[in-house]
Amino acid sequence: MSRAFLSHSSKQKNLVRNIANNLGKGQCVFDEFEFESGMPILGEILKGLKSTELFVLFISDDSLNSEWVQQEISEAKNILDNGYQKSIYPILIDRSLNVGDDKRIPSWLKKYLLKAITDHFLITKKIKQRLRELSLEHNPSFKAKESLFVGRNEMLDQLESKIYSIGDFKPHSIIVSGMVGIGRRTFLKNALKWVKKIQEFYEPIYITLDTKDSIEDFIIKVQDFEDRTSSESLEQLQSLSFEEKIEEAKSLLVKVKSSNEFIFIIDFGCVIKPSKKVANWYLKLIEDSQFKNLLTLNIVSRFRPSTNFLRKQKSVINFHLNTLSDKDTEKLFVKYLTLLGHDLLEKDAQEVLSILNGVPAQTHYAVEFIHDYGIIEAKKNKQDIIDFGETQVFYLIESIRKKGNFEFDFLVLLSNFEFVSYEILYSIIEDEDKVNNTLEDFYIAGVFDLVGANKEYIKVHYPIADYLKRSKAKLKPEFRDKIRSFIKKFVTQSSHREEYDDISQLLLNVKGAILEGHNLPEKYYIPSFILKTVVEHYYNGKYRNVIKLIDKVLDKKRRLDNDLIREFQYWLCLSLAREKDDRFEIEIQNISGADFYYLHGFYYRFIKRLGDSQYYLEKALQKNPNFQRAKRELVNVKLMKEDYQGALKLAKENYENQKLNAFHIQAYFICLTRKQYLSREDKLKINDLFKNMERSYDFRAKGIIAVMKGEFAYYVEKDIPKSVRLLQECVRSNPENHYSVKALREIYTKCGMLEPLNTLKSKYRTQLETFDV
Structure with a gap:
């Protein structure tokens, strides 16, 4: 780990001593730790500077009057002139100083002194994060990758011509879209450098938002730029109308602009929707004249805005990144x-x-x-x-699994959070060095991003977190117990807690408390927090809890963004369909477009109206030919109708798009094995399906592959005794697995084996004759 040199005046000793004690002797050079009693001579100071990677300057009226500190500022300028910009970290700790007018502060230093911080805990947190960044940057692989940027010259020229055009209208915001891994963030940073908006070593404020987020999450995460979220601000946020929330977001964005900072929203469907629509609150923010031509707020998105939107909206410029030449x-x-x-x-x-x-x-x-x-x-x-x-x-998860139990357990822990601070991880594992070393390895391997105002939060990449979620990877019991203890403590203190210096802890506690059924003060029922809880309840099969929570939120829909209202209504319809509740027919009227038809098809499958289900799903695909959920559901319905030939083409297409998805593998396997004649190519493809099921992330994959072997014995090898034996073993070992019961029943029926068929029916009453993943 890198070390910091703490430059300060004697009058700041108490504050800096607290910071030094928080950091520990191994992470800092502090005169009481390093030098003998008495005033240290300049040579000792310079020696201390040379033995550290980060030079922290505490700037106050007292320090500016200190001869020692002035000499250290001169030494910091030398470091800067030698190209080590990231090694300098000035911190303003005196609110009375007028940085702009104070002639004791060199002009090169003023740009660093954006706002005063006096809390030793927060200062420690910022220094630790800067030290972590320096440690990563000293890694040759990380350093090499960070410096890479090639191509995209035409796009850079296009941005430059827009910024420096004679015309009045210049872009207020940049949206960079494209698939994951295409280089969106790298392009955006280099684009802002290209037009001289940011300097070479500048790091923006990264904020992540997904389909379950809205303007409330944006506000809370930008409030974190102010270092703490107060209890009062949470209550105020809950009482605001949607238009008032936009004004609050504007005021926060003005502070970001005044600090010469830039925000990159890493967007997974919150700002730019999968439907290509753009969130109204984002447009209202960037169209404000206060942000004209400044590019303070920019978007890195998986999805591309509609062509119609881009043609009409002059305040936004979009760059959609395709593959490199x-x-x-x-x-x-x-x-x-x-x-x-x-x-x-x-x-x-x-x-x-x-x-x-x-x-x-x-x-x-x-x-x-x-x-x-x-x-x-x-x-x-x-x-x-x-x-x-x-x-x-x-392959990435398998490589981590091979490193040892701790590394894999730690990965599962990280993936259980929306995003998480280092401090939470330290409090769970209680071995900072082990945590830091493992995180450094994970970061270089591409497991997570650092997000937040000071890059102080860890967010595991979505595909990794989703893989572990679908594979039902278990959280280590001691980790789970620690998290529960946090939630228990939060519940007992929730009514009188004043400030929250860790947003990830707040989200963890609120979601955890609601999942466990605790009643919290109203200020914590932030709609987007509730939506995350709704989704977790849904995937845990607690559909009545989903319905109850959504009804509570929609009672106050006046305060909600329309996009968020729609999300709640969508999850409400899904849950009502699962419950076969005829209230579905009422609530579905709030849904429009392709989703209206998809949800109808979903509901009709559960109430066994398969013809109606197929009709509505095909209508959904007419509305949106790329609707993946509708494609999967339509295959599901055709399999239930035993229309294997009709399902084959779509099952193959679904599989080709997601070769490790257990449902797509199984559905394509069923369609192939039911063909009257199997070509050599078909048999090779079936072999590939077995291999990919072995690698599938789904927690049911092991059980499904056992069933596939039994079906392969019957349909391909024509070996009835082997097939029956394999499937009977599947049923005995996992009687809850409806795949094995249904497959065995189908073979008993085809072979006219009535006695075992009747025994199977009476013993295992399969509640859903479906291939539902």
Whole structure:
């Protein structure tokens, strides 16, 4: 871990002593730790500076009058002039100072002194985060990857021409869209550098928002820029109308602008919807004249806004990133190889280049594979590189699992949080060095991002968290007990708690308390927090709890964003359908578009009106041909109707798009094995399906593959005794698995085995004859 030198005046001793004690001797140079009694001589100070990676300057009226501190400021300027900008960290701790007018403060230093902080806990937190960043940057792999940027020159020129045009209307905000791994954040940072909005080493404020978030989450996360969220501000937020929330967001954004900061929202469907619509609150923010031409708020999105929106909306400029050209892919590949110290033979380099698809993340993966295992292994495992987008998560998690139990348990812990602070992790594991070392390895491997005003929160990448969630990876009992103790403490203090210095802890406690059925003060029922809880209840099968919570929230819909209201209504309809509640027919009237037809199809499947279900699902796909949930559901219904030939084409398409999805594997397998004649190609494909089911993330995959073996014995090998034996064993070992019961019943029926069929029916009353994942 890097160390910090704490430069201060004698009058600041008490504050800095608290900070030094919080950091510990191993992480800082503080005169009482390092120097002998008496005033340290300049030589000792310089020696202390040279033995540390971060120079922290505490700026106040007293320090500016200190001869020692002035000499240290001069030394800091020397460090800066030598190109070590990230090694300087000035902190303003005196609210009385007028930084702009104070002539004792050198002009180069003023730009760092954005706002005063006097709380030793918060200062410690910021110093620790800066030390972590420095430790990562000293890692050669991380440093090499961070410096990479190739291509996109036409887009950079387009932005420059917009910013420096004679016309009145210049963009207020940039939206960079494209698939994960295409280089959206890298492009956005380099674009702002290109037009001189940010400096070389600047790091923006990263905020993550997804489909379950809204303007409330934006406000709370930007409030974190002010370091604490107060109890009063939570109550105020709950009482505001939607329009008042927009005004609150504007006032917070003005503070960000005044501090010369920039926000990058890492968006997973909150601002730019999967439907290509753009959140109204975002538009109201950026269209305000206070943010004209400033690019204070920018979006990194999975989804692209509609062409119609971009044509009409002049305050936004969108760059949609496609794959790199072959030439730029080669540049990136060779540049990264060189930075990591490799020089391949041309024929070896060309062999790897020939399988790259232009996605920067895949190129990074190929180079790192060569770096870790050598070119011979890389050539042997070319298929892994080709399948990178589909299988990268599987291989990454497997590599962590092989490191040991702690690493995998720690990954599962991280993935249980929306986002989490280092402090929570330290309090759960109580071994800071172990946590820091493991996190450094994870970060370099691409497990998570650092987000927040000071990059103080860890957010596991969505595909990894989703994989672990679907595989039902269990949280280690001692970790679970620690989290429950946090929630219990929060519940007892919730009525009189005044401030929250850790937003991730607040979200954890609120969601946990509601899931456990505790009643909390009204201020904690923030709609987007409730929506996250609703989703968790839904996937845990607690549909009545979902309905109850949503009814509570929708009682006060005047205060909600329309997009959030729609999300609640959508989850309400899903839960009513699962419960076969005829109230569904009333609530569905609040839904429009393709979802209206999809939800009808979903509901009719549960009440066994399969013809109606198929009709509505096909209507949903007419409205939205790329509607993945509707495609999956339509295959589901056709399998229930035993229309295997009708389901085959769509089942194949679904599988080709998600080769590790257990439902898609099983559905395609069923369609293939029910064909009257299997070609050689069909048999090879069935073999691939078995292999991919072995690698599937779904927690049911092990049980499903056992059933598939039994069905394969009957439909392909034509071995009835083997098939019956395998499926009977499946039923005995896991009687709750309706796949095995249904498969065995089907074979008993086809073979006219009436006695065992009747026994099976009486013993295992399968409640749903469905392939529902």
